[in-house]
Amino acid sequence: MSERFKATRSAILDCSERLSSPGSPVSVSADEGYQRWAPTYDLTLNPLLSLEERYVTPLLPSMMGKAVLDVACGTGRWLEKLVALGAKPGVGIDLSTAMLRIAATKIPIAGRLVRANCVQFPFAAASFDFAICSLALSHVRDLTAVSRELAMTLKPGADLFVSDLHPEADAQGWRTGFRDGTTAVRIKTVPHSVAEILESFCPAGFDCCDLIAARLGEPEEPIFIHAHKGHLFQSAREVPAVLICRFRRNRSHGDVEHVEGPR
Numbered sequence: 001m002s003e004r005f006k007a008t009r010s011a012i013l014d015c016s017e018r019l020s021s022p023g024s025p026v027s028v029s030a031d032e033g034y035q036r037w038a039p040t041y042d043l044t045l046n047p048l049l050s051l052e053e054r055y056v057t058p059l060l061p062s063m064m065g066k067a068v069l070d071v072a073c074g075t076g077r078w079l080e081k082l083v084a085l086g087a088k089p090g091v092g093i094d095l096s097t098a099m100l101r102i103a104a105t106k107i108p109i110a111g112r113l114v115r116a117n118c119v120q121f122p123f124a125a126a127s128f129d130f131a132i133c134s135l136a137l138s139h140v141r142d143l144t145a146v147s148r149e150l151a152m153t154l155k156p157g158a159d160l161f162v163s164d165l166h167p168e169a170d171a172q173g174w175r176t177g178f179r180d181g182t183t184a185v186r187i188k189t190v191p192h193s194v195a196e197i198l199e200s201f202c203p204a205g206f207d208c209c210d211l212i213a214a215r216l217g218e219p220e221e222p223i224f225i226h227a228h229k230g231h232l233f234q235s236a237r238e239v240p241a242v243l244i245c246r247f248r249r250n251r252s253h254g255d256v257e258h259v260e261g262p263r
């Protein structure tokens with residue numbers, strides 16, 4: 001069995017509790033989880049990542065010449081795409097050195113990566129034209145800090161995409177996790193309701209332009225089938241799997257003057 005195929009099976013087995021195989025999963029911190037997941041993260045065909053990309057990509061504005069920020073960039077999945085679409089300069093931040101180490105092997109984004117916490121950015125005000133924070137919000141307890149930092153760092157009119165495991169999927173037992181060899185590993189999260197997300201981002205200075213509850217569809221079915229989990233696909237597609245919020249930094253909310261250089 002190829003490494004990629006094995007990894008695909010692992011991802012599907014662990015993208016939700018209902019999809020996982022028997023056995024007690026271990027529950028670990030985000031720090032430990034991403035340290036262990038990093039080496040196989042990109043080898044893994046993950047139906048949730050596929051679904052999220054399928055919905056977000058057509059909604060992206062033109063990236064030509066835009067200064068973009070990928071918050072909790074992980075192995076640089078989105079940053080690499082945004083740079084390929086013409087974004088310049090692009091920057092990715094993440095807390096996990098293991099994930100950043102993998103990102104740094106990708107030539108277009110190597111040198112554009114910063115180890116930083118998404119509750120405190122190392123950037124000047126109004127530095128970016130676009131930001132994305134993909135599948136990471138539920139690792140952060142303090143949403144107000146994340147939304148405040150994003151509002152400070154984005155220029156008025158900038159688009160921001162925020163995605164995460166949908167709270168309804170979490171309520172049905174879906175969990176962020178992966179398989180490390182024979183061990184099912186779950187990463188501890190702090191799920192946020194849609195209302196909580198809106199109540200953090202809107203007062204910080206964002207208008208909500210789109211709120212999407214994305215469900216698995218036909219494009220994700222082959223991933224299940226290859227993992228011998230095709231029989232679970234129909235029930236999985238009934239659950240809102242990924243929440244996608246498209247925000248725009250509004251012009252009326254505590255706009256800060258553009259300050260050059262690091263804070």
Ligand SMILES: C[S@@+](CC[C@H](N)C(=O)[O-])C[C@H]1O[C@@H](n2cnc3c(N)ncnc32)[C@H](O)[C@@H]1O
Nearest residue numbers: 072073074077094095096099117118134136139
């Ligand atoms: C599921 S991965 C998503 C990675 C990438 N955004 C993607 O969509 O492929 C979640 C990422 O959030 C990062 N993360 C968790 N808490 C963080 C924090 N407080 N600040 C920055 N990054 C964080 C983790 O290190 C991990 O790389």
